[in-house]
Amino acid sequence: MKLSYSKLKLALLKEISIFPLVVFRIAFGLLLCFSLFRFMYNGWIEDCYTTPLFHFTYQYFNWVTPFETSIMYFIVSVCGLSALFIGLGFLYRISTIVFFLSFTYLELIEKSWYLNHYYFVSLVAFLLICVPAHRRFSLDSRIKSDLQLNTVPNWTIVILKLQLCCVYFFGGIAKLNSDWLLNAQPLKIWLKARVDLPILGSLFEYDITPYLFSWSGMLYDLIIPFLLWTKKTRPIAYVFVVFFHVITYALFNIGMFPWLMIFGSLIFITKQEWQVINNKLFNFQPSKVIQFKNYKTKGFVIPMIIIFFSFQFLFPFRHHLLTDNVFWTENGFRFSWHVMVMEKNGYTEFTVINNDTNERWVEYPSQTLSTIQKKQMSFQPDMIWQYAQFLKEKYTNKEVTNCSIYVTSKVALNGRFSQTFINPKTDLVSLKSVDEIYNYIVPLKD
Amino acid sequence: MAFTLKKASYLFFIISLLFIITISCDTNGINEKQFRTEYYKETQLSNIYDNEISKLNEQLIEATIRLNVITEEFAQQPTLVNLISIRNEWTEMVLVWKQLELYRVGPISSSYIYYRINYWPTNITFINNFIDGTDVINESYIESKGGSAKGISALEYLLFNTDAETTLNSFTTDFNFERRLDYLVSLSQNLITKTQELEALWIAYNPEFISATEVGLDGSQNLVINEMVALLEEIKIYKLGKALGDTNGGAIDINELEAYRSQKSLEIIKANLKSLERSFNGDFAQTPFRIGFDDYLIQLGYESLAIEINNNFINCYTKIDAINNPLIIEVVNSTQNVTDLQTAVTELLVLIKVDMANAIGSTITFNDNDGD
Structure with missing residues (x-):
């Protein structure tokens, strides 16, 4: 045991070129800068943060709330600028901390806008705080030349590779289910809707196509981390990465995710491989700097890496302890890299009964929630419970202090007919914690 | 066989070229099936x-x-x-x-x-x-x-x-x-x-x-489907629900009915439903092209859903026919009949809003989010 830890430590402390880390820093910083200013340009600050009357907050993070519109613009701008500074390698340490805090704050405000790649960005931003990615080809190293490094310890690159592999690998694991593999769902639905796409679209008419896409997508996710990690297969693996993500970008409304994975995967390309590309395409000869001393790894770093990734490897599996069908109940669905694995739609309406007077009100979420909030809530039990709590507060303010709240909910998953989702006889007010609602989900019938 | 960088580069350029051709190809280059789909839409x-x-x-x-x-x-x-x-x-x-x-x-x-x-x-x-x-x-x-x-x-x-x-x-x-x-x-x-x-x-x-035959949010098919959902919600929430007391603690309020003065509330709802049904089935006039959303669902392999939606239209008319007086009278004297109609409209709404959206693929067609 001790021997393997020593071997691991030795491997992680081995000095390697800083170049992949620098490339990753530049790509990540510039892409996220673009992404955040795009977020502003699309009017999503209003849509996500300031227009909704009510926010679906994350468990234990109820205290995270938005500010008024002008302040939110300021925060998103600061977040975008800090991403730019990361890309430029300017005030790097401060920029990574500001970016991590501001981005995570923005992500935590509204659960209905949860996306796997937002979670990924937060994790990578955290990891970037810990690594010296600004010590070459950066404004910081220009200003202070003694910062410059030619090499860094291997762990500074390995942690980013591992984080990227988590997305792929657990994304692949999530696809190991009967809907995906045996019924080719939801790809059967999604591809049939894109038969109008020139050339490729004609393939989607065939019944076999969604099966081919499902199986190849699953195999891609499970295998690509290993292909990227192996020197011999890396070139073809990167070709696959580009091809796969460009295809998904063209087929689905998937935003920044493909670009994040394409640019993120650059971390795997070594300095030697960059040199080959450079010699063939650019013939740019960067000067080698004089490195005064190696980057020193503090003693706690390796144990911290082990703890961090143990959590990363175990946490996505938590749904196995919580539910027997994570797609239906969504208990443990988030933060587990369930990427593009289901087509789900729902309908909800709430009935509020004043137990003192028997008065009855029907509450339609469309009258309070935004389109995205309404859609996401309609099939996510924890959000249904949260909305019931919001209604309880609303009616308490109207002096209806003793009320029961029931939900009529219908959900359709992966092409099945809609089914009752939450037991309509459940008084949601009587459920004291969000976790209790999972006990009242009506099992999925095939 | 080991893949060298050179081979990978060639492969990359070939695939990229194919992809560029794919996405930049104009509709003149589409095949017969796609032409049929476009023509159909x-x-x-x-x-x-x-x-x-x-x-x-x-x-x-x-x-x-x-x-x-x-x-x-x-x-x-x-x-x-x-x-x-x-x-x-x-x-x-x-x-x-x-x-x-x-x-x-x-x-x-x-x-x-x-x-x-x-x-x-x-x-x-x-x-x-x-x-x-x-x-x-x-x-x-x-x-x-x-x-x-x-x-x-x-x-x-x-x-x-x-x-x-x-x-x-x-x-x-x-x-x-x-x-x-x-x-x-x-x-x-x-x-x-x-x-x-x-x-x-x-x-x-x-x-x-x-x-506007595209599958995105601005595609005309989607605009019409969204309006079908909006109109059914309007019937359920405003044209029936408010009068049934859904928003005021359960007290019947005939003043909340649409066109209660003329006592045409029920006929208006029926006219709304008839136009929804015609739009769903494309059953507008004596034309050879009676193509509607039902045909689209059948094409996607959801014939049973198309039948179910049509059955629910019939169910709504049955509930309307069970109402013998103007809604302004019936909502007071036979509230259950009106509630039954509202339930039938809700069932139809769920089928179009949830099931049809699920069959067509709402991630592509309805959502305006940004990713996975």
Whole structure:
């Protein structure tokens, strides 16, 4: 045991070129800068943060709330600028901390806008705080030349590779289910809707196509981390990465995710491989700097890496302890890299009964929630419970202090007919914690 | 065999080239199946416009012109017979409008013309204040007013607020009867203008409507589906739910019904549902191309869902037929019948909003999110 830890430590402390880390820093910083200013340009600050009357907050993070519109613009701008500074390698340490805090704050405000790649960005931003990615080809190293490094310890690159592999690998694991593999769902639905796409679209008419896409997508996710990690297969693996993500970008409304994975995967390309590309395409000869001393790894770093990734490897599996069908109940669905694995739609309406007077009100979420909030809530039990709590507060303010709240909910998953989702006889007010609602989900019938 | 960087680069360029050709290929290069899909979609959309929207627009203009002619006759000869004629003509006109109401899409929606044609509930305080005022009442005056004081609902208020004789008195002998008559005539004139504007908007928008065959949010199919959902929600929440007391603790409130003064609430709901059904089935006229969303679902392999949706339309009509009196009476005397209708509408709403969206693929067609 001790021997393997020593071997691991030795491997992680081995000095390697800083170049992949620098490339990753530049790509990540510039892409996220673009992404955040795009977020502003699309009017999503209003849509996500300031227009909704009510926010679906994350468990234990109820205290995270938005500010008024002008302040939110300021925060998103600061977040975008800090991403730019990361890309430029300017005030790097401060920029990574500001970016991590501001981005995570923005992500935590509204659960209905949860996306796997937002979670990924937060994790990578955290990891970037810990690594010296600004010590070459950066404004910081220009200003202070003694910062410059030619090499860094291997762990500074390995942690980013591992984080990227988590997305792929657990994304692949999530696809190991009967809907995906045996019924080719939801790809059967999604591809049939894109038969109008020139050339490729004609393939989607065939019944076999969604099966081919499902199986190849699953195999891609499970295998690509290993292909990227192996020197011999890396070139073809990167070709696959580009091809796969460009295809998904063209087929689905998937935003920044493909670009994040394409640019993120650059971390795997070594300095030697960059040199080959450079010699063939650019013939740019960067000067080698004089490195005064190696980057020193503090003693706690390796144990911290082990703890961090143990959590990363175990946490996505938590749904196995919580539910027997994570797609239906969504208990443990988030933060587990369930990427593009289901087509789900729902309908909800709430009935509020004043137990003192028997008065009855029907509450339609469309009258309070935004389109995205309404859609996401309609099939996510924890959000249904949260909305019931919001209604309880609303009616308490109207002096209806003793009320029961029931939900009529219908959900359709992966092409099945809609089914009752939450037991309509459940008084949601009587459920004291969000976790209790999972006990009242009506099992999925095939 | 090891893949070298050189081989990988060649492969990358070949794949990229293929992809660029794929995404940049114009529709002239599409194959027969895709041509059929495009043709099918365009045919469905042109079917909606040519055989439903365009025809209903024409019928609506004709109905408003007839209404105006009778109204002007009534202004010359304010008799009970003429009043009844206006009421009948208003009813015919409103039932045409309620079939067109579904198509509030694109620039038609953003023009707010719907609010100027039919905003309900109408604001009777505004109307009475305008009549009791001193400004000259003519069409320009009505044009300058907001939707809550004009259009179909304002006409209904003037024509149906009380029994026929009392209403007739309001135009012949009551205080300010002449100005009330002016207001009535001007409303009917303005309604012609507005329906003609609506037709002009549609004529301008039609080419874009028919050609927007894309699957994205701006595709015309999606716009129509979204409006189908919106209209069913409106029937459930506003046209039935509010009167059933859904928003006030359960107390029945007949004043919340649409067109309760004319007692046409139920016929209006039926007209809405009929237009929804025709749109779903593409069953507009005696044309060889009766292509609708049912055919699209069948093409995607969801024939049972298409059948189920059609069964639910029938179920809604059965519930409507079980209501023997005007809704204003039935909602008080046989509340359960009205509740049953609301339940049937909800079931239809779920099928279109949830099941049809799930079958068509809402991640692609409805969502405006940004990723996985």
